[in-house]
Amino acid sequence: QTVQQAPSKLNKMIRKNPLIFGIPFCLLMVGASFALTPFTQTRYDLQDQKLKAVTKEQEMGLDRKNRKKFDIREEYYRLSAESDGEWEPKRIQRPKGLPEWGVPPTEPPSTSD
Numbered sequence: 001q002t003v004q005q006a007p008s009k010l011n012k013m014i015r016k017n018p019l020i021f022g023i024p025f026c027l028l029m030v031g032a033s034f035a036l037t038p039f040t041q042t043r044y045d046l047q048d049q050k051l052k053a054v055t056k057e058q059e060m061g062l063d064r065k066n067r068k069k070f071d072i073r074e075e076y077y078r079l080s081a082e083s084d085g086e087w088e089p090k091r092i093q094r095p096k097g098l099p100e101w102g103v104p105p106t107e108p109p110s111t112s113d
Contacts, residue, residue, distance in 0.1 A: 007015075014020060094100070097109035
């Protein structure tokens with residue numbers, strides 16, 4: 001047997017008219033939505049700028065997805081195959097005072113030419 005207290009004036013008013021709290025709450029939510037619109041628009045504008053900004057790699061078509069994996073051995077063989085027929089070994093005269101390969105100098109190189 002619990003003792004019930006008499007409802008307060010505020011409780012009586014809310015029971016009679018529940019819109020007293022409902023309408024201000026709805027107005028607050030709608031107002032906040034309109035107030036925050038510029039901030040959300042700024043957020044989406046920044047995202048759009050990031051997507052539209054094209055890097056130099058993307059501009060040249062060097063995306064990481066489409067890029068072929070680099071292999072140093074493959075590149076070496078490709079370059080050596082290209083340059084095989086383009087050059088001819090030619091011996092040049094050795095500067096005075098420098099020995100042939102494998103022969104140690106007999107005297108220090110002279111500084112006067």
